[in-house]
Amino acid sequence: MTNNKLAVLIDSDNAQAAIAQELLNEVARYGTATVKRAYGDWTTTNLSGWKETLHSLAIQPIQQFRFTVGKNATDSALIIDAMDLLHSGGVDGFCLVSSDSDFTRLATRIREAGLAVYGFGERKTPKPFVAACDKFIFTEILRTSSPEKVQPEPTQESLHTILVPAIAAAAREDGWAALSAVGNLATKSHPSFDSRNYGCQKLSELIRKQKFLDTKSVASSDGSPNVHYYVRVKET
Numbered sequence: 001m002t003n004n005k006l007a008v009l010i011d012s013d014n015a016q017a018a019i020a021q022e023l024l025n026e027v028a029r030y031g032t033a034t035v036k037r038a039y040g041d042w043t044t045t046n047l048s049g050w051k052e053t054l055h056s057l058a059i060q061p062i063q064q065f066r067f068t069v070g071k072n073a074t075d076s077a078l079i080i081d082a083m084d085l086l087h088s089g090g091v092d093g094f095c096l097v098s099s100d101s102d103f104t105r106l107a108t109r110i111r112e113a114g115l116a117v118y119g120f121g122e123r124k125t126p127k128p129f130v131a132a133c134d135k136f137i138f139t140e141i142l143r144t145s146s147p148e149k150v151q152p153e154p155t156q157e158s159l160h161t162i163l164v165p166a167i168a169a170a171a172r173e174d175g176w177a178a179l180s181a182v183g184n185l186a187t188k189s190h191p192s193f194d195s196r197n198y199g200c201q202k203l204s205e206l207i208r209k210q211k212f213l214d215t216k217s218v219a220s221s222d223g224s225p226n227v228h229y230y231v232r233v234k235e236t
Contacts, residue, residue, distance in 0.1 A: 004031030004092040007085050009078050011098035012040035017050040022142035027095050037062050039078045075102045099125040107132035133191050141196040162190050179229035204229050
């Protein structure tokens with residue numbers, strides 16, 4: 001976990017309370033959730049599942065009445081608060097929890113200011129919102145202890161498109177690339193890239209399964225038990 005201070009802003013109309021704990025566990029991988037807010041009209045019954053969750057996880061409910069049918073006031077309230085937090089300088093990044101494309105411009109604006117944006121949403125989340133984030137996590141993989149395959153079974157073509165350019169960009173003269181660098185580059189070009197989408201807990205596990213790649217591990221030279229992993233495209 002890093003020391004980054006993160007604002008977790010939840011669109012309760014487009015997020016499930018059942019995965020709230022798992023969501024915060026995932027957020028902890030990227031920093032500390034110093035702000036936790038959930039937006040919605042808490043006078044309605046459709047958010048009843050959130051109410052107990054809010055208290056147990058110390059998430060602050062932000063009330064936003066629906067003044068007009070068909071207009072999403074919740075989105076506007078979340079965006080206004082996000083901009084206030086952005087200009088206050090009190091956080092290092094944002095976690096936007098929604099499957100709604102309305103937050104695409106918000107994500108790009110935050111990134112323009114130099115802060116990180118982590119998106120969380122269901123597999124149905126529109127691609128523009130996914131692409132606008134530094135990292136996007138499909139919430140389906142948070143629902144169980146075992147990763148759920150939320151994409152079709154990975155093919156050589158699909159992963160080839162993601163991994164080969166990343167390996168080429170990170171490779172040394174001998175063709176080997178540090179796995180950590182490959183993972184970072186793959187995420188930068190494809191924000192939703194995550195080994196758990198393919199049923200693998202770790203990137204190294206996913207890489208080893210790909211027939212078009214070679215892998216090797218090298219013990220740390222400083223005497224520590226750490227092992228460094230490398231990958232390269234197989235010669236044809």
